Amino acid sequence: DIQMTQSPSSLSASVGDRVTITCRASQSISTYLNWYQQKPGKAPKFLIYAASSLQSGVPSRFSGSGSGTDFTLTISSLQPEDFATYYCQQSYDTSYTFGQGTKLDIK
Amino acid sequence: QVQLQQWGAGLLKPSETVSLTCAVYGGSFSGYYWNWIRQPPGKGLEWIGEINHSGSTNYNPSLKSRVTISVDTSKKQFSLKLSSVTAADTAVYYCARVRQSVVRWFDPWGQGTLVTVSS
Numbered sequence: 001d002i003q004m005t006q007s008p009s010s011l012s013a014s015v016g017d018r019v020t021i022t023c024r025a026s027q028s029i030s031t032y033l034n035w036y037q038q039k040p041g042k043a044p045k046f047l048i049y050a051a052s053s054l055q056s057g058v059p060s061r062f063s064g065s066g067s068g069t070d071f072t073l074t075i076s077s078l079q080p081e082d083f084a085t086y087y088c089q090q091s092y093d094t095s096y097t098f099g100q101g102t103k104l105d106i107k
Numbered sequence: 108q109v110q111l112q113q114w115g116a117g118l119l120k121p122s123e124t125v126s127l128t129c130a131v132y133g134g135s136f137s138g139y140y141w142n143w144i145r146q147p148p149g150k151g152l153e154w155i156g157e158i159n160h161s162g163s164t165n166y167n168p169s170l171k172s173r174v175t176i177s178v179d180t181s182k183k184q185f186s187l188k189l190s191s192v193t194a195a196d197t198a199v200y201y202c203a204r205v206r207q208s209v210v211r212w213f214d215p216w217g218q219g220t221l222v223t224v225s226s
Binding site: 101 | 152168
């Protein structure tokens with residue numbers, strides 16, 4: 001299996017801050033990397049596919065980058081509704097795997 | 108707009124079998140893989156397996172010996188059976204869609220079903 005490792009595991013930030021979450025794959029996955037947002041008690045919401053392409057309807061303050069083994073999710077100016085847990089997921093191998101999650105909370 | 112609605116028993120005893128079903132409303136049933144994913148309380152997401160409209164399946168190797176995913180195309184439904192459960196199988200189980208393409212992602216998701224395994 002391809003292991004996905006996110007850092008940090010948790011992050012405290014304020015409204016208006018710029019935050020970056022990192023995801024590392026245990027082997028090269030090209031750009032087969034997706035990002036999701038999950039709020040408590042809810043199913044994950046799909047945000048970004050192919051490392052950097054924004055799903056329709058996702059605010060432009062979200063962006064993704066990277067290829068190979070190292071990827072980032074950036075939120076340019078945090079809004080109150082962005083406080084949630086974020087997961088990366090690889091689709092290079094159809095035995096799909098997720099990162100362990102990064103919990104973003106209010107400072 | 109495609110919606111997934113899932114249901115199934117929420118409380119099981121050790122050694123019993125989880126049985127969940129997910130119905131697809133709106134959109135095509137073919138051209139996609141239909142997936143099951145789970146999330147233990149307070150933990151991350153684990154992919155369980157998938158099936159397409161033809162019945163072709165892929166399973167997580169760590170669960171493969173206990174998992175069966177089936178499909179009923181006439182009802183636009185797919186189902187999960189996970190046998191010989193233990194407390195470690197306690198989780199919220201989600202169904203989700205993946206397009207059959209080079210670039211794949213999970214969207215949309217069902218609402219989730221909490222399955223608790225307890226004696």
